[in-house]
Amino acid sequence: MATDGECNGSTEADEFVIRVVPSFSQFTEAEWRMLAGTCRDDEKTPYNPFISHGFLSSLEEAGCAVRETGWQPQHLRLEGPGGVLLGAVPCFLKSHSQGEYVFDHGWADAFERAGGAYYPKLQVSVPFTPATGPRLLARRGGDPAPARGALAAGLTTLAERLGVSSAHVTFAPEPEVDALQQAGFLHRTDQQFHFRNQDYGSFDDFLSSLASRKRKAIRKERRDALGEAITIEWLSGRDLTEAVWDDFYRFYIDTGGRKWGRPYLTRRFFSLIGERMGNDILLVMARRGGRHIAGAINFIGGDTLFGRHWGCVEDHPFLHFEVCYYQAIAFAIERGLKVVEAGAQGPHKLARGYVPVTTHSAHFIAHPGLRRAVADYLDHERADVARVGAYFEDHAPFRKP
Template sequence: MPYNPFLSHAYLSALEESGSATAETGWLGQHLLMEDADGFLRGALVCYMKNHSQGEYVFDHGWANAFERAGGRYYPKLQCSIPFTPVTGPRLLSAVSGDPRPVREALATGLKELSRRHGVSSAHVTFVPAEEMPIFERAGFLHRTDQQFHFINEGYGSHDDFLATLASRKRKALKRERRAAVENGITIDWLTGSDLTEAIWDQFFAFYMDTGGRKWGRPYLTRTFYSLIGERMTDDVLLVMARRSGRYIAGAINFIGGDALYGRHWGCIEDHPFLHFEVCYHQAIDFAIAKGLRRVEAGAQGEHKLARGYMPVTTHSAHFITHAGLARAVADYLEQERRDVEETGEFLTEHGPFRKGERQQD
């Protein structure tokens, strides 16, 4: 299985040790561990007790509001995901050398039991790989789908090779956009490894706080988080930084996996037309092509990514709801939502930027 940086101890511990994902911020670690009779770890499920639904990217605020209007208590709940990280990856982690299915099935069943023991309203496992969903469904979890946009590298030798697969009008529009993004004397740097100094993190954190404060009200990640990943994951991180007049004015953080580049968030202290698209999307494609990575995952939602070569991909989540009435209502809702997601994905794929017969498929 390709390396997923968000499942590493370095990443998860940085979130907790930095004060980003803690009980104080509403992310109390309740990780589910499965051990054999001799105390050896056989499986694990990353899990948090939460008293809100922020930083998850699979939205259940409507469920919470409806349940509480009816007299129920939705929070606390259990959330099995990587905090603030809308990236699909293994959730039912198995440490056995043989068939992992018994361990995975036991973890899914154990999560239900943990929900009942804690007396919570629900347990949510988000950004689940498609191959794990049948295990959750057999255990009684509801299946939810959503949509992201990913760039698929079809073995391109350069960005121009990718552009050649687009319809002529789309290709010309992207070339104009990329030229316009840097025409105010802006240059772009890729920083990774030893480039990631504390001075660089100071600058990037200023971008994150400025843009995150305007977008979310309260940015999730602390300055210490960046220092910790800079120490522990230096070769797994790519900063795409935009420079003008001798100083950095914008940047995007990406994590480098075994076969994918994962774009996470960006920030800026100057506004320039199309700079966001250049730093977050076009440069990520350039890097993936240069390094031979199979795909770029550019975060949650965003139909504007379609015109830039990122195609719709279905994401999955599993939900166990302890209250029978709420479970029935949510199940009815999800049945229609899954149809809507499928139809929207088909429509967007049909109207993507690629020439007929050259649409990307993951």
Template sequence: MDQGDDGDGQTSNADYSIRVAAGIGAFTCEEWNSFGGTTRGDTENGYNPLVSFAFLSALEESGCAVRRTGWQGHHLRLENAQGRLLGAVPCYLKSHSQGEYVFDHGWSDAFERAGGRYYPKLQCSVPFTPVTGPRLLVTRGEDIGTVKAGLAAGLKAVTDKLGVSSAHVTFAQESDVEVLEAAGFLHRTDQQFHFFNEGFSTYDDFLATLASRKRKAMKKERREALADGISIDWLTGKGLTEKAWDDFFAFYMDTGSRKWGRPYLNRQFFSLIGERMADDILLVMARRNGRYVAGAINFIGSDALYGRNWGCIEDHPFLHFEVCYHQAIDFAIARKLKVVEAGAQGEHKLARGYRPVTMHSAHYIAHPGLRNAVADYLKRERREVERMGEYLGEHTPFRKDLEE
């Protein structure tokens, strides 16, 4: 389809128009909730709380994902000729590449050394959140293929109209990537580690799938993690008090103060999500001598648990693994959730029952020279990601007789 600029901040053709919203608040909650995957109880699309109106609006209202921090809202809104909302893309105009977890610093450095201007760029993602989810959002009842194709074409048109270097759709579902590839985006892959609940009724059922030596090591690690008088609490719903958030925020900031950390989220953000989506949140908190000393925040989807941030104010052997990985498995089994996604990177998760999984993103590069160079790089990178996934898949802790 040929898009044209109608002169008032939107891109359009005879069939639809793309409007740009400077904030999630430009959508009503009801409008956003009409998109598949954004609300609990959506049996067709499932529910991902990280693309919910509550989560995304909290990021903006707290000042975490705003222009001042380099995340200027530039959300796309697809409407038909009659003005009916068909779909949307959560999108930000960015002046840097921080908080994305799909790294393009090498691309930006090379382009700017060659005289180009890489920033600003368009980033279609959930800020600070390396979790796969819907990126091409479609209003329930609309034709999915048609709307997604319109969103992909609209994203390219907006990128070209702005004159920015590129648009990046990260941690996208494979179905979205297929549409974006057909529209001329480049496909990129990466690796994470996820736990898959194979219908386990108890943690012991899961342990029974491990090789004997790995099973013994896992039991020992869990015992040692709690050996120093540590107990674990699961806080969700009404249990997420302001005091609990104060404690967790202290842990989060401690991690952020270390040389490898960066605290993108502020204290207000946690209060906002606690008010708006408490039943979708799990805090795993470690208590010792009457006070909390460590914790991790997770988000509860319709069939998945999404692990995000961790921190501590006391160091104890293996406590990080217990709070972030083992307890997440316990919770998933108790709630009959199918998957635990434990965040970015971390081959140490493999030994704890998490399997290698391929992640996907799609990239539109406007400049032909940069696009060709990136396309060549991504071919090699995809092969390496596939090779590494196969290698890691051969070195899981699971019993070989169950893997055959």
């Protein structure tokens, strides 16, 4: 396992070096903000809170994405003359496939039954976060293509030097997938459901765009969800007190323990992001009888609201839909955000105004035999994803012209 290393090369214009660093602390906040999409003053790339310095550093400092949990940092720094940061990749050496949301357990099982060792592997992602965003991060203000090409090649070089079975770049934008394919990665697709804000002036405007039956169903669900003297709060910034985080963490632990067996995020993580990026967070909390009974955490990007974790300590009909989906739509409309991403999977979101969207990942497989098998599998899987996506598009809940 490598901790530090270098890979020399050149772009069309400049000499560069790629360093592999064992901690996110090897990036200062000031230099990280020079990468596209990492801050709100980036005019070209919308801000993505999950690749912010505050989010990624908190994952490491809180003990969530560290060697002890199977996420050993192996981040790439692309440096120009004088050590100037030109690009970066959030990368981890992994001993399992948990917390990724792009599933390769079948590949691992097949390779190990054939006598291979699938783990460790390289994983390029934001840990525990199924949201598309920059992965081959390039410096703002210039053409990102040279940096992306250098970083993609750097990933294959690192995989070869470490002797790992594979390298995986998940929830990447399509232009980055193109650069990765040129470096020998295989293309994979999957599907999520997102809300698209069609410049609605209010939630009622959104409802008016739906077919009558769907519109009535949503109105009934919202009434039933709040029918037992339940109220909803939007909390952000200074509202995110430690007492609020205690309540939400109790919800998160309950849901995480039932869904995954072991929740990924620590209590300290929520305190850290509250301190570092509180204005980028929306907690939707449900209150009844003087206490919080349910909640969902969302992250506010430049043009997107990203829904993440939900939990509750009381069960009420349709409260999950209200807190996670309808309140997110209402917030996005009020703030003028273009999209709500509601996390992984979930065809049930279709009836609630969320439409199918294709997500992308890229995979470098070192062993020729495994690579051929995976490539054949992905050819069929991409066709299936496209076919299912077309079916869901045809069954969207919106009024027909």
